[in-house]
Amino acid sequence: xxxxxxxxxxxxxxxxxxxxxxxxxxxxxxxxxxxxxxxxxxxxxxxxxxxxxxxxxxxxxxxxxxxxxxxxxxxxxxxxxxxxxxxxxxxxxxxxxxxxxxxxxxxxxxxxxxxxxxxxxxxxxxxxxxxxxxxxxxxxxxxxxxxxxxxxxxxxxxxxxxxxxxxxxxxxxxxxxxxxxxxxxxxxxxxxxxxxxxxxxxxxxxxxxxxxxxxxxxxxxxxxxxxxxxxxxxxxxxxxxxxxxxxxxxxxxxxxx
Amino acid sequence: xxxxxxxxxxxxxxxxxxxxxxxxxxxxxxxxxxxxxxxxxxxxxxxxxxxxxxxxxxxxxxxxxxxxxxxxxxxxxxxxxxxxxxxxxxxxxxxxxxxxxxxxxxxxxxxxxxxxxxxxxxxxxxxxxxxxxxxxxxxxxxxxxxxxxxxxxxxxxxxxxxxxxxxxxxxxxxxxxxxxxxxxxxxxxxxxxxxxxxxxxxxxxxxxxxxxxxxxxxxxxxxxxxxxxxxxxxxxxxxxxxxxxxxxxxxxxxxxxxxxxxxxxxxxxxxxxxxxxxxxxxxxxxxxxxxxxxxxxxxxxxxxxxxxxxxxxxxxxxxxxxxxxxxxxxxxxxxxxxxxxxxxxxxxxxxxxxxxxxxxxxxxxxxxxxxxxxxxxxxxxxxxxxxxxxxxxxxxxxxxxxxxxxxxxxxxxxxxxxxxxxxxxxxxxxxxxxxxxxxxxxxxxxxxxxxxxxxxxxxxxxxxxxxxxxxxxxxxxxxxxxxxxxxxxxxxxxxxxxxxxxxxxxxxxxxxxxxxxxxxxxxxxxxxxxxxxx
Numbered sequence: 018x019x020x021x022x023x024x025x026x027x028x029x030x031x032x033x034x035x036x037x038x039x040x041x042x043x044x045x046x047x048x049x050x051x052x053x054x055x056x057x058x059x060x061x062x063x064x065x066x067x068x069x070x071x072x073x074x075x076x077x078x079x080x081x082x083x084x085x086x087x088x089x090x091x092x093x094x095x096x097x098x099x100x101x102x103x104x105x106x107x108x109x110x111x112x113x114x115x116x117x118x119x120x121x122x123x124x125x126x127x128x129x130x131x132x133x134x135x136x137x138x139x140x141x142x143x144x145x146x147x148x149x150x151x152x153x154x155x156x157x158x159x160x161x162x163x164x165x166x167x168x169x170x171x172x173x174x175x176x177x178x179x180x181x182x183x184x185x186x187x188x189x190x191x192x193x194x195x196x197x198x199x200x201x202x203x204x205x206x207x208x209x210x211x212x213x214x215x216x217x218x219x220x221x222x223x224x225x226x227x228x229x230x231x232x233x234x235x236x237x238x239x240x241x242x243x244x245x246x247x248x249x250x251x252x253x254x255x256x257x258x259x260x261x262x263x264x265x266x267x268x269x270x271x272x273x274x
Numbered sequence: 275x276x277x278x279x280x281x282x283x284x285x286x287x288x289x290x291x292x293x294x295x296x297x298x299x300x301x302x303x304x305x306x307x308x309x310x311x312x313x314x315x316x317x318x319x320x321x322x323x324x325x326x327x328x329x330x331x332x333x334x335x336x337x338x339x340x341x342x343x344x345x346x347x348x349x350x351x352x353x354x355x356x357x358x359x360x361x362x363x364x365x366x367x368x369x370x371x372x373x374x375x376x377x378x379x380x381x382x383x384x385x386x387x388x389x390x391x392x393x394x395x396x397x398x399x400x401x402x403x404x405x406x407x408x409x410x411x412x413x414x415x416x417x418x419x420x421x422x423x424x425x426x427x428x429x430x431x432x433x434x435x436x437x438x439x440x441x442x443x444x445x446x447x448x449x450x451x452x453x454x455x456x457x458x459x460x461x462x463x464x465x466x467x468x469x470x471x472x473x474x475x476x477x478x479x480x481x482x483x484x485x486x487x488x489x490x491x492x493x494x495x496x497x498x499x500x501x502x503x504x505x506x507x508x509x510x511x512x513x514x515x516x517x518x519x520x521x522x523x524x525x526x527x528x529x530x531x532x533x534x535x536x537x538x539x540x541x542x543x544x545x546x547x548x549x550x551x552x553x554x555x556x557x558x559x560x561x562x563x564x565x566x567x568x569x570x571x572x573x574x575x576x577x578x579x580x581x582x583x584x585x586x587x588x589x590x591x592x593x594x595x596x597x598x599x600x601x602x603x604x605x606x607x608x609x610x611x612x613x614x615x616x617x618x619x620x621x622x623x624x625x626x627x628x629x630x631x632x633x634x635x636x637x638x639x640x641x642x643x644x645x646x647x648x649x650x651x652x653x654x655x656x657x658x659x660x661x662x663x664x665x666x667x668x669x670x671x672x673x674x675x676x677x678x679x680x681x682x683x684x685x686x687x688x689x690x691x692x693x694x695x696x697x698x699x700x701x702x703x704x705x706x707x708x709x710x711x712x713x714x715x716x717x718x719x720x721x722x723x724x725x726x727x728x729x730x731x732x733x734x735x736x737x738x739x740x741x742x743x744x745x746x747x748x749x750x751x752x753x754x755x756x757x758x759x760x761x762x763x764x765x766x767x768x769x770x771x772x773x774x775x776x777x778x779x780x781x782x783x784x785x786x787x788x789x790x791x792x793x794x795x796x797x798x799x800x801x802x803x804x805x806x807x808x
Contacts, residue, residue: 056406056433078313136504137511141469141497220500221508222469225316232500236399236473238406238430 059241067245075242076225081249083225085257087143087218088211091150096204098151099158103200106159107166108192123156129217141222153214154207161203162196169195198272201265205258212254320643322481323490324698327636327725350564353389355414356551357401360394360594361520362605363443363549365586367392370575373593381578386571388564394594398474402427406434408554415557416568418442421548421630422478422637428656429649435555437658438630440569441620442576445540445547446732447608449479450524452509453516455533460487460696463494466515469505472498473646475547476505476518481640482546483538486726486805487696491644509534521608522601538695542807544610544682544731545628548620558658570665576611614662614669621659627728627769630657636725681731684773688734694804695733698726699786701800702761709756711764719761723803724768736776736804737762742795743782755779761801776806 024032041061047053048060055063071077106113131149139145173191182190216228223229227246234242279287299305353376358364367390372380376389383389393414395401407413416439419427424438457463460483470476481491494516499505502519509517510527516537517527528534540547551572558565579586583606591602612620619625634653641647700722702715711719727735739754739761755777762775784802787794 054433056431073314074317076314076316079315082313132500133504133507136499136508136513140513141499141508221504222497222499232399233472236402238402238427 056238056240059244063241064244064248067239067241071230071242071245075230077230077245077249080225080227080230081253083223084215084219084227084250085253087146087150087226088208088215090147091214091218092154092204092207092211094147094151095155095158095207099155099162100200103159103162104166104188104193104196107163107196108188113163120156120159124160126152126156128153128214132217132220136221145221146218146223149218150211150214153217154211157210158203158207161206162200165196165199165203166192168199194269194271198265198269201261201269205261205265208257208261209254212250215250317645319491320645321490321492322485322640322643324485324488324722326639326643327482327485348560350388350561352409353391354416354564354568355391355393355409357395357404357414357417358392359396359398359401359418360597361418361549362448362590362602362607362609363445363611364392365579365583365590365606365609366442366576366611367572368575368589368593369579369582369586370571373589381574382568382571385574386567388567388571390568390571392593402431405431405436405552405554408434409557416551416553419550419552420445420475420478421550421633422475422546423473424550424552424656425634425638425651425653426473426641426647428651429647431552432649432651436552436656437555437558438550438621438656439553439558439565439658439661440551440572441548441612441617441630442551442572443549443609443611444544445475445549445608446544446610447539447541448521448605449475449518449547450521450528450539450541451480451483451516451518451537452506452524452528452531452534453537454531455535457516457537459694460484460489460537463487463516464489465493465495467495467497467513468516468518469497469499469508469514470518471500471502471505472496473641474502476502476520478637478640479540479543479547480518481644482543482729483696486698488699522604538805540608542695542730542733542805544729544733545626546633546729548630548633549609550630553658558661562661566661566664569661570668573614573617573665574668576613579606580611580613613672614665615672617662618672621657621662623654627724628731632725680771682771682774684734684771687773688736688776688806688808692734692806692808694736694806696805698722698803698805699800700803701796702757704757707753709753709760711760716764719764720768723761723765726803726805727765727770727774730805732808734776734806734808735765735774736778736802736806737765738778738780738784738802738804740780740784740786740798740800740802741782742798743785743789744795747781751779751781753779754781758801 044058044061048055048058059067068077102116106116128149131152135145135149139148169192173195174187177187177191215226216231219226219228220232227250231243231246234240234246296305299308356367358367368374370381370386371377371390371392374392374394376391377383378389393404395404401414401417404413405417409415419438421438428436453463454466457466463484468480470480484491484494497508497514499508503523505517506519506523506527508514509519509524510531512531517524519527525536528536553565583603587599587602587606590605591597591599594602597605616626619629621630623629623631631653634656638647638650642650700718702711702718704710704715705712723735737758739756739758741750741754743750756779758777758779762772762777765775766772782789782798785794785798786800787797789795789798
């Protein structure tokens with residue numbers, strides 16, 4: 018192994034497969050080999066068997082649909098608010114300095130502490146769940162958007178100014194396209210963060226939801242259900258991540274990365 | 275002149291096409307059918323009604339008293355680890371341990387030679403994780419549960435061979451239902467929203483009260499929250515019509531929401547929520563002597579805490595975080611700590627009227643009926659009384675004394691002004707013109723009323739006889755009262771104080787259906803059992 022050696026795509030794929038295979042092998046060894054009791058770590062067969070049951074009896078697909086809907090809504094909402102606000106803050110330092118004492122500390126906001134507050138403010142239906150996911154992703158997205166705008170190279174702005182661009186043109190033709198690819202990447206990260214908060218969002222009055230399913234499984238000691246739920250979340254997470262990646266590539270063809 | 279479609283235009287055409295196809299599939303029901311296969315809904319909840327409670331009032335199954343082999347085995351080299359929550363019922367153990375951490379300067383260590391560590395884990399799921407890990411691997415040996423919840427979780431824990439070894443308290447006011455001002459009795463809850471933590475004692479308490487009041491689990495709109503505190507908070511915020519939660523949150527919520535009140539609590543339903551300690555099977559197998567001494571030491575602590583409640587409250591205030599002396603006194607007032615003799619009666623299937631076995635079976639039946647439980651266990655499989663019996667040597671007087679006396683005294687008659695929490699309507703058949711109970715009627719009372727009366731231990735039960743309008747009103751009045759009296763006398767013979775029952779003959783004055791049809795008249799010939807708080 019050399020530092021930063023180039024790896025062909027085929028090798029990369031083989032290595033990824035080997036990684037997964039090693040993980041499964043260790044899992045099998047621990048469970049079938051009897052090294053770990055089954056109440057602590059379920060065997061792969063147990064987890065596989067949980068899927069048909071969860072599908073037939075516990076509305077697994079509907080739950081996945083609802084969770085996907087909530088995460089997407091929370092994520093879209095935070096994009097709708099954070100992108101314009103971040104552009105404004107990144108473009109005009111005065112706005113940024115005005116807002117940053119309010120916004121910067123939000124990154125330390127313990128989202129779990131908001132659950133009881135949000136119950137009281139937004140009730141116990143969907144609004145509360147989506148608002149929680151919105152706040153959870155918004156506080157991370159906003160600083161990233163600001164940074165993306167600030168990182169657009171001054172050379173482009175100076176060139177535009179020399180060419181006689183108006184203020185609006187500088188924003189619309191330089192700062193926005195210059196920062197959007199980075200913002201697109203930030204959105205990918207937000208999608209991931211949204212899925213980590215879904216359990217918290219679905220604690221209260223969930224009719225369906227993967228987070229709720231996992232919570233119930235935890236309370237009832239169905240370790241195999243927990244694994245099954247996590248697997249579904251991981252699969253959805255990876256798929257949505259790929260979709261955002263492809264959309265980003267299509268939309269922001271001008272960015273080299 | 276043909277114009278090339280832009281990519282956007284092509285995209286829009288594809289979307290429109292998909293929408294058309296989708297609408298067509300929906301219109302002809304294909305989509306609905308596909309959805310049922312691809313994304314089936316949750317299995318529908320079963321229905322529980324009043325008939326599902328009390329079916330186990332007559333004890334059944336083999337006796338539990340396992341051979342009283344003196345527990346031996348090796349001794350534990352580390353403290354016994356016990357998972358508890360912030361709750362008043364641990365006063366006995368806190369007293370015996372002089373706080374939470376293991377130490378040598380306490381009753382457990384001095385008189386019983388064991389060291390005990392009480393560990394507060396307020397999150398139910400996490401305490402189960404700790405129990406699954408076990409005391410040897412950073413978890414706990416003994417965890418708290420309630421009989422109703424234990425019947426639900428037993429199946430999942432069965433591989434650990436858990437056994438109930440001790441009852442440390444009855445909830446006596448600790449669980450309560452707070453309601454909006456418009457709700458005056460359980461019947462008014464029909465169609466209302468009710469918040470509680472799912473599959474917890476709160477949920478069970480709500481199911482019990484609803485069904486005894488003539489509703490079913492499907493008559494209310496459940497809003498399940500993650501914790502009891504959340505349920506109290508959404509109620510306080512006015513988001514739901516009712517909430518079931520724990521003391522003190524539920525009382526605070528009822529006080530702070532304008533017009534709200536407490537509909538019912540375990541202060542009346544005294545014998546419903548029993549808190550118990552469950553130990554891991556491997557712990558009991560390896561260290562039976564430690565388990566016996568733990569039970570004995572705890573019960574000695576109970577005796578002392580019952581004698582010196584102020585000291586117990588002070589110890590609790592010192593130990594629980596966020597609990598001051600007043601709160602600790604309140605927590606202690608919301609529980610009843612059963613002593614050695616009361617524990618014995620509780621675990622004896624033929625002991626108390628509401629005992630471990632009846633509650634376990636009833637609760638298990640409820641969870642099964644609403645589809646939360648597939649496996650069945652007999653109560654005697656889930657309990658091990660050897661440690662309790664082995665503790666007898668420390669309580670020589672109690673061990674020899676007769677069965678414990680009636681806990682609640684009914685010296686004064688029920689206040690006529692007091693309104694009923696709930697009214698259970700039962701049809702009891704008497705021969706025409708007679709007030710004699712036949713065997714059938716007695717069986718109905720055993721099944722439908724004995725558990726209700728035993729569960730609402732501190733409350734009066736108004737027995738109200740009702741007739742149809744056939745015959746003279748005077749005769750019907752006399753007959754309905756005589757029949758109600760016969761019912762009360764029979765119930766008293768089953769082990770209740772006669773004064774607990776307030777006998778009323780309504781005659782034909784309170785029909786619940788039209789007297790013009792056979793069916794209606796049959797509905798009107800009934801006995802109402804109204805729970806009246808003292």
